[in-house]
Amino acid sequence: xxxxxxxxxxxxxxxxxxxxxxxxxxxxxxxxxxxxxxxxxxxxxxxxxxxxxxxxxxxxxxxxxxxxxxxxxxxxxxxxxxxxxxxxxxxxxxxxxxxxxxxxxxxxxxxxxxxxxxxxxxxxxxxxxxxxxxxxxxxxxxxxxxxxxxxxxxxxxxxxxxxxxxxxxxxxxxxxxxxxxxxxxxxxx
Numbered sequence: 600x601x602x603x604x605x606x607x608x609x610x611x612x613x614x615x616x617x618x619x620x621x622x623x624x625x626x627x628x629x630x631x632x633x634x635x636x637x638x639x640x641x642x643x644x645x646x647x648x649x650x651x652x653x654x655x656x657x658x659x660x661x662x663x664x665x666x667x668x669x670x671x672x673x674x675x676x677x678x679x680x681x682x683x684x685x686x687x688x689x690x691x692x693x694x695x696x697x698x699x700x701x702x703x704x705x706x707x708x709x710x711x712x713x714x715x716x717x718x719x720x721x722x723x724x725x726x727x728x729x730x731x732x733x734x735x736x737x738x739x740x741x742x743x744x745x746x747x748x749x750x751x752x753x754x755x756x757x758x759x760x761x762x763x764x765x766x767x768x769x770x771x772x773x774x775x776x777x778x779x780x781x782x783x784x785x786x787x788x
Contacts, residue, residue: 733777
C-alpha cells in the first residue's frame with residue numbers, strides 16, 4: 600500500500616494525504632493498524648489492552664485477530680462483475696454489505712466481517728456453472744424481494760431442504776447465488 604499510517608521508530612507516520620475519501624480510508628486503516636500494533640506490543644510486555652469493536656470487523660480483545668483470519672474458513676472472494684460499481688450497489692442494497700465503490704474494483708465486507716473481497720470486471724461470469732456461494736439470511740422471502748428490487752432475478756423459488764429453506768437468484772452481473780434460512784418458511788404479507 601502506498602498510503603496510510605505505518606509504525607516507524609515507535610511513531611505512526613502518515614504517508615499520503617488526508618484530503619477527500621482517500622484520506623478517510625487512510626484514517627480508517629490507521630485505526631486497524633494502530634490496534635494491531637498496540638495489541639502485539641502490549642502482549643510482548645504482558646499488558647492487557649482492550650479496544651471497542653470497529654464496525655464488526657475487528658474483535659474487542661487484544662488477543663484476537665480480525666474476523667477474516669480464520670484457519671480453513673473462506674475469507675476472500677473475487678466476484679465477477681462486468682459493471683463492478685453496479686454489483687457493489689446490488690450487494691450493499693440486498694445484504695447490507697459494506698462496500699468501497701470509490702475504486703475501479705470496488706471492495707466489500709460481508710455482514711459478518713468474515714468475508715472480504717472485490718467485484719472484478721476482468722473475471723468471466725460463470726452463471727449456474729461455477730461455484731455457488733450461499734448466504735444465510737433471516738428471511739428468504741424478504742431477501743428475494745430485495746434481490747428483485749435491486750435488479751436481480753429469482754432462479755429457484757424457496758424450497759425445503761431438511762429444516763432449512765433455500766432459494767437461488769441471479770445478480771445483475773449473471774452470477775447465481777443462494778440464500779437460506781433456518782426454521783419454517785413464512786411468506787411476508
